[in-house]
Amino acid sequence: METIITRFPPSPTGYLHVGGARTALFNWLYARKKNGKFILRIEDTDNVRSTQASVDAIFEALDWLELDWDEGPYFQTRRFDVYREYLRRLLDSGDAYYCTCTPDEVEAMRRKAKAQGGKPKYDGRCRERGLPRSDNAVIRFKAPLVGTTVVEDVIKGNIVFQNTEQDDFVVCRSDGTPTYNFVVVVDDITMGINTVIRGDDHVMNTPKQILLYKALKAPLPVFGHVPMVLGKDKTRLSKRHGAMSVTAYRDMGYLPDAFINYLVRLGWSHGDQEFFTRQELVEKFNLENIGKSAGVFDPDKLTALNADHIRATPVGQLAPRALPFFKTMGYDATDDDYLAGVIGTLHTRSKTLVEMAEGAHFYYREDVRPYDEKAAKKFLKPETARVLTQLAEQLDALDNLAQKNQEAAFKKVMESTGLGFGKIAQPVRVALTGTTVSPGIFEVIEVLGKSRVLARLRAAVEFIESTGA
């Protein structure tokens, strides 16, 4: 069986956006699934818009998504000799010719054709003139005048184009640089690309490219055009809809596996399954189940999926990913047992790593005061001082803070005070965390450790005595 070779060809004119990430992902998944090759090619022929910063941003994003490539990155600007060679072939076989019509003249032809109700296109004036190479001549492809060109799209099915719709498009500009459609075909041919999965917005280019493949006597690759990703208002995704940049999602605390899981499910399905590990995706991905219609990017669903992935990730693997966010919060955290304990109590209640870091606040503060105002007012009342004092004594007597021992300690306090568990737990929570919302109180006590717990309980008693009087 032929080795599947796919590619991702971004142009470095900005960061990697959500839509681009998805086509990169589809190509990567398909190559991995088929044990094929995935090639990265940078389409940097637009001198004015291409920047090194964009190239770096794309690498950074692919790196975060963990989409690795087997060949490349190739840069089109370093391949002009290859393009020249193929241009020569087209000229030699008579499939291309020099044209000296000026842009203004061509524009006039288009206007005229349009005025007569036809399609705006170049009228083929220089087609049979046999013009020689000259300074301001462009090279045009000699497109067939009759017949049809059909795109056999694995996603959309056959798409038929009348060749009469096509005009003799420019393959080489007057300054000697080759144009997009030509360059793509030459690259795909020379790089052995046999599977082209790309955005919907390229379908209209495909018949032009097919004509080029045929003129160059090269075998056609399999084409698949994936539908666009839309924003909430069903228009093309843009900054208005929130973050476009892939790395922005990294910074918001999403896990790369959750992000690719979401992206792939936006347009592809495997029955009712929603949650996929990266490996499952590689195993189950296929082209047949990619949908035909555009999909709306839903941040809420991404977030829900992220929560699922966080929960499914073992604490040990989560720690290094969460650590940077803890640092950003200003915590003096390291990847140690304490961090593992902290994450253990937080990972079922954090939808993002940012949320997790925020939730870990009380674990990394010496003193949780000032308390949340409402919480203190409601739970740190004069009569609770002795409850906290008693609990501190009971806990102090323990040499192991395992949940079972803690329960016994709480039970003693409940008996001597006649209070229910709930009446004790909330004040304790406020004393230990500063707020009324936190992981289970036993977990918090165990992770915090005896010395922090005792210090915070005493601080709370102190607080009550200083304000209650």
Add this chain to the structure above:
RNA sequence: GGUCCCAUCGUCUAGUGGUUUAGGACGCCGGCCUCUCACGCCGGUAACUCGGGUUCGAAUCCCGGUGGGAUCACCA
């Protein structure tokens, strides 16, 4: 405007002529669990764009309308 594509709950989707009172997920609304918040569990809300055919029978096939999108460069 020409060409091309698309059309199932608000959103992502399952569904390829009968197994469907159209299933799952997110969201939303209830409830249970309970030391708070989550998690988990249970229940609810909500869809086949419209009109014609084909057929004993259409979400599923065909035609048309409508709506949305893509694209019409010496940009990629």
